[in-house]
Amino acid sequence: MNAPLPKSVSTKDLCELSPDWVRAIAPYQPGKPTSELARELGIEEKSIVKLASNENPHGIGPRTRAAIEAALGDLARYPDGNGFELKNALSRRYGVGMESIVLGNGSNDVLELVALAFLGVGSSAVYSQHSFAVYPLATQARGARGISVPAKSYGHDLEAMAAAVAGDTRVVFIANPNNPTGTFVPYDHISAFIKAVPGCIVVLDEAYNEYLPPELRVDTAKWVKRHANLVVTRTFSKAYGLAGLRVGYAMANPAVADLMNRVRQPFNVNSIALTAATAALDDMEFVARSYAENRAGMKRIEEGVTSLGLEYIPSFGNFIAVRVGKANEVFKRLLKRGVIVRPVTGYELPEHLRVSIGTPEENERFLTALAASLRE
Numbered sequence: 001m002n003a004p005l006p007k008s009v010s011t012k013d014l015c016e017l018s019p020d021w022v023r024a025i026a027p028y029q030p031g032k033p034t035s036e037l038a039r040e041l042g043i044e045e046k047s048i049v050k051l052a053s054n055e056n057p058h059g060i061g062p063r064t065r066a067a068i069e070a071a072l073g074d075l076a077r078y079p080d081g082n083g084f085e086l087k088n089a090l091s092r093r094y095g096v097g098m099e100s101i102v103l104g105n106g107s108n109d110v111l112e113l114v115a116l117a118f119l120g121v122g123s124s125a126v127y128s129q130h131s132f133a134v135y136p137l138a139t140q141a142r143g144a145r146g147i148s149v150p151a152k153s154y155g156h157d158l159e160a161m162a163a164a165v166a167g168d169t170r171v172v173f174i175a176n177p178n179n180p181t182g183t184f185v186p187y188d189h190i191s192a193f194i195k196a197v198p199g200c201i202v203v204l205d206e207a208y209n210e211y212l213p214p215e216l217r218v219d220t221a222k223w224v225k226r227h228a229n230l231v232v233t234r235t236f237s238k239a240y241g242l243a244g245l246r247v248g249y250a251m252a253n254p255a256v257a258d259l260m261n262r263v264r265q266p267f268n269v270n271s272i273a274l275t276a277a278t279a280a281l282d283d284m285e286f287v288a289r290s291y292a293e294n295r296a297g298m299k300r301i302e303e304g305v306t307s308l309g310l311e312y313i314p315s316f317g318n319f320i321a322v323r324v325g326k327a328n329e330v331f332k333r334l335l336k337r338g339v340i341v342r343p344v345t346g347y348e349l350p351e352h353l354r355v356s357i358g359t360p361e362e363n364e365r366f367l368t369a370l371a372a373s374l375r376e
């Protein structure tokens, strides 16, 4: 192991075996883990407030927890590679056929499957400025061209996106609500957009769907039957609280779902995740409570940052982008106070910090630390 390379081959030479579009990828920047900050500050991990990754601050629901405990006995077995139970539960809940569902190791995986199935050298994908980092990453990893369309009021400009679709465009990514800005595009605009680009796959990423107020929600699962080019993606990472287990899904026309399933790893979703997600669909009170607490927390943070004289982008997710000015500086000052939020410089938003809505106590800790950081 670790035998020295022959003198004639350097690691640099080896890296050049990789296509140049892979070598040009800038790695995804995840939220700072609490354990890392605890080590750096020499304080206990549980005294740290992490509002950096849009996780559910309320944990997981009771049925989900019981299902996970019950599933521990089966870990020696491979998971069901077709995810029958979970697909069956999703199919009943949303009224789509099981052949329309693709399961993923997080919805991130499902987004990658779209890229694997539809993008390659010589094709392109369209997405919005200030949108989810995985779209350009997945596009670039396939050697496809990314077309980033300038945002309008921090959100998707669907007219400009339709106009940006090129002859070689195979995929358009739309996050609704969008991360990291929290913006929301009304569903009638989205439906018009899907019809306007019938020759492209339109990925409608609804990671924050469960946080939308009921009056704004639309049953997009039903749209999959109407629009052969639509892929709706959702996740158990946010409102269901299962970010650590990694499970998400797509709903699409069966032919499109079939292609995505062909490029999927046979056991991409682990057995605990499959069991937990199936149970989580029945933890409806937990999701309802998460929704209600998120609305209340959002209101509190909006009021709190307004009273500090700050602006924010009105958000439809479980996080909010607050304009603090020198965001990287304020981010560091918050870290010193044991509060982790997310700078979004990499999303061309150098003055904003994205803050996930926490528990009432976490929200107060954040507001107090923010006030002190602004005075510093």
Ligand SMILES: *Cc1c(COP(=O)(O)O)cnc(C)c1O
Residues within 6 Å of the ligand: 054, 105, 106, 107, 108, 109, 132, 175, 178, 179, 205, 207, 234, 235, 236, 237, 238, 243, 246, 247, 248
């Ligand atoms: C969080 C998020 C996802 C989901 O991530 P997974 O944990 O991989 O399911 C997908 N899209 C957006 C826009 C997100 O913010």
